[in-house]
Amino acid sequence: MDMPVRRFLTTFVDAVGRRDPGFDAMRRAIRPAIVIPAAAAVAIGIGGFQTPLFAIFGSVALLVFADFPGGRRRRAVSYLGMAMVGYAFIAAATLLAEPGWLAALSMLVVGVVVTYAAILSSSFSAAQRAALLLFVLPVSSPAGPLPDRLVGWTIALVFSVPAALFLLPPRHHSELRDRARAVFGGLAACVESDGDGATTPSTGDIAALMDRLRETYLGSDTRPSGLSAGSRAIIRVVDDLDWLTSQVSRPGVQIPGDLRAPSVLVLQLAADVLAADNTEQQSADRRALVDAVADLTLLMHPRFGTNLDAILTDPSDIDAETDGMRILEYRTICITIALVGRTVAWASAADARPVLQKILGRQLAPTGVADLVLPEYAATRMSVSSTVIRNSVITRNALRTGVGLAAAVALIQVVPVQHGFWVVLGAMSVLRTSALTTGSNVMRAVLGTVAGFVVGALIIAVLGTDDTALWIVLPIATFGAAYIPAVISFAAGQAAFTVLVVTLFNVLGPAGWKIGLIRVEDVAIGCAVAVVVAIVMWPHGVAATTHAAINYAIAVHARYLRAATTRLTTGSTTDTEADLAELRIESLRAHRASDDAARQYLSEAGVAVDRRTPVVRAIGRSSRLRIVAELIADLTPTPAPATTGPNLCTVIDIHAARVAVDSVDGHATHHPTRISAATVAALRTDYAENGLGIDEARPLVSAAAYLGALELMLAARPQ
Numbered sequence: 001m002d003m004p005v006r007r008f009l010t011t012f013v014d015a016v017g018r019r020d021p022g023f024d025a026m027r028r029a030i031r032p033a034i035v036i037p038a039a040a041a042v043a044i045g046i047g048g049f050q051t052p053l054f055a056i057f058g059s060v061a062l063l064v065f066a067d068f069p070g071g072r073r074r075r076a077v078s079y080l081g082m083a084m085v086g087y088a089f090i091a092a093a094t095l096l097a098e099p100g101w102l103a104a105l106s107m108l109v110v111g112v113v114v115t116y117a118a119i120l121s122s123s124f125s126a127a128q129r130a131a132l133l134l135f136v137l138p139v140s141s142p143a144g145p146l147p148d149r150l151v152g153w154t155i156a157l158v159f160s161v162p163a164a165l166f167l168l169p170p171r172h173h174s175e176l177r178d179r180a181r182a183v184f185g186g187l188a189a190c191v192e193s194d195g196d197g198a199t200t201p202s203t204g205d206i207a208a209l210m211d212r213l214r215e216t217y218l219g220s221d222t223r224p225s226g227l228s229a230g231s232r233a234i235i236r237v238v239d240d241l242d243w244l245t246s247q248v249s250r251p252g253v254q255i256p257g258d259l260r261a262p263s264v265l266v267l268q269l270a271a272d273v274l275a276a277d278n279t280e281q282q283s284a285d286r287r288a289l290v291d292a293v294a295d296l297t298l299l300m301h302p303r304f305g306t307n308l309d310a311i312l313t314d315p316s317d318i319d320a321e322t323d324g325m326r327i328l329e330y331r332t333i334c335i336t337i338a339l340v341g342r343t344v345a346w347a348s349a350a351d352a353r354p355v356l357q358k359i360l361g362r363q364l365a366p367t368g369v370a371d372l373v374l375p376e377y378a379a380t381r382m383s384v385s386s387t388v389i390r391n392s393v394i395t396r397n398a399l400r401t402g403v404g405l406a407a408a409v410a411l412i413q414v415v416p417v418q419h420g421f422w423v424v425l426g427a428m429s430v431l432r433t434s435a436l437t438t439g440s441n442v443m444r445a446v447l448g449t450v451a452g453f454v455v456g457a458l459i460i461a462v463l464g465t466d467d468t469a470l471w472i473v474l475p476i477a478t479f480g481a482a483y484i485p486a487v488i489s490f491a492a493g494q495a496a497f498t499v500l501v502v503t504l505f506n507v508l509g510p511a512g513w514k515i516g517l518i519r520v521e522d523v524a525i526g527c528a529v530a531v532v533v534a535i536v537m538w539p540h541g542v543a544a545t546t547h548a549a550i551n552y553a554i555a556v557h558a559r560y561l562r563a564a565t566t567r568l569t570t571g572s573t574t575d576t577e578a579d580l581a582e583l584r585i586e587s588l589r590a591h592r593a594s595d596d597a598a599r600q601y602l603s604e605a606g607v608a609v610d611r612r613t614p615v616v617r618a619i620g621r622s623s624r625l626r627i628v629a630e631l632i633a634d635l636t637p638t639p640a641p642a643t644t645g646p647n648l649c650t651v652i653d654i655h656a657a658r659v660a661v662d663s664v665d666g667h668a669t670h671h672p673t674r675i676s677a678a679t680v681a682a683l684r685t686d687y688a689e690n691g692l693g694i695d696e697a698r699p700l701v702s703a704a705a706y707l708g709a710l711e712l713m714l715a716a717r718p719q
Helices: 002-019 021-046 051-065 072-096 100-117 122-140 146-166 172-192 202-218 229-248 257-275 279-313 317-351 355-360 376-383 386-391 393-414 420-430 435-463 467-487 490-508 514-537 543-570 574-603 609-633 646-665 675-689 694-716
Strands: none
Touching (some): 021 467, 051 146, 100 393, 317 609, 317 675, 467 490, 543 694, 609 646, 646 675
């Protein structure tokens, strides 16, 4: 008998471990299981008749709905902000709950603003559902004294915030940095090897590590970054690491011995900076990283002249072409390594600024185009600019959410329901970006609620309304409501939450099993509202919008690339600089819009793998095109490039046009001559016939190297 039980327990633990790596969801569920019963007991003892309701659901908002990212200090600041929002929303919603039209209008405004605010940072995104709950509860509940409600919220804060910060603190909030650090470590091992991409064991490993990093990055509804410039710089590193991984993983790529050790050191120190958990250690690692990047850059500068000399003076065209291809490849890799090292060091320095300077967007070190990160104020202003609001998928999502919640609030004013709050919460729970996904969530919500009603009714049938027994069951029901949605399914979560509701309302006052039936009815009404709003406002959802946003971004990045190469081949003028600056901003906005659209699409339940893969690949193609455009825009053009290097300029213009067309079309067409071969031939001709020197050749050859790497990736990867 022991063996089957032990085998079952082992299987169960393994299954939970797969769905809950590191048991973070379990740790998060234990906190409300301890806190909510305690908060409820205190609220019942000292508060008015609505105090327990607000203490309980305030604790749910803080411990179940809100899951703030970052370290303890950043999370404490987020909870402080959440406390202020809670007081403001509860007071405002209480005052605006009557008349009904004003309640619906205020719900519309709050729903739109709170949902759109998620675009600003991961902290705003993490607070979204909690903030909505704190407005929905008072605006849709029977009238009650404001002091009782605020006392309930205060009790929730007193019990929940310390528990969130100190009791079983989460481990998953540094996942993006942890996975970026793992990619840096894998790249360091790959570069440190002999460079034979076909036989190096770490090549496959680094590709897998990069896939996991990209999955973490795209795995949330909004960008997993804060408002701070340092946090957004780490987001930028994700695209740069993807670009670097694709280069290092190519067969036959090898970095010269004198550059290999400095390159490895930069990658290792970047990983150390991301891993540092105290200010002093991070500061020391950052200084070491800055020095390592400077050393690598210094070594590359004279080597370029030596390599160029070898290409120009080699009597054999074939040998010169072979050497040229190898030089262009390793130069691109080393420049990218220096770029990501510089960005990580910059992000660390930006995070180390005083809080006031972060708010004001000051004390930021200067950057180039390729590692540009906007100051906090400028980034916030761009996020709420008319252009972004007009084109963003999140805007449509915010409007749909606001209208859906407002419609639910309006409905409970005219339809007699016992718990209008559940109607609005039901609508909030199932609203998705299309009628199809909303409809599928409705089915799961209703079926889950019915199942929870059955279980809750059985509990009441067995226990009756015995206070002691119900208080014993309450922590178990709370744990299930917090844990089951994370590890099983949305429907199972609805069932568990219904069991919690039945238990809670019988603790607050004997209500029997009928309270569960009322919840089923109210959730069904809320779900019906959500379906109608989804059909009317956005029937086809985000899929078509996502593809359009990505295609538009690729087209903008292609124009940005052409403008950057034209500036190099024709020289810098007032007009070319102005055009490039305008395209840089347009490219940044298009990238943000496509990124937001893609993660909204990928977050939809039910998106099949064969529909997800093209979107992920298209986003990758868009990101690589943008990175190359920015790397080329970061180069300094010479005064008269077309005079000393006309053939080299022609090669760059032709291949830039080809890459732009191939990127927009989504596949690489066959071209008889690779840019590396054409670059070497043009370089030797311009050296012999037009007096092209090393300084004049440097930016042109660098641009050719970037274009060559992009050509290879377009040809090698399925698009």
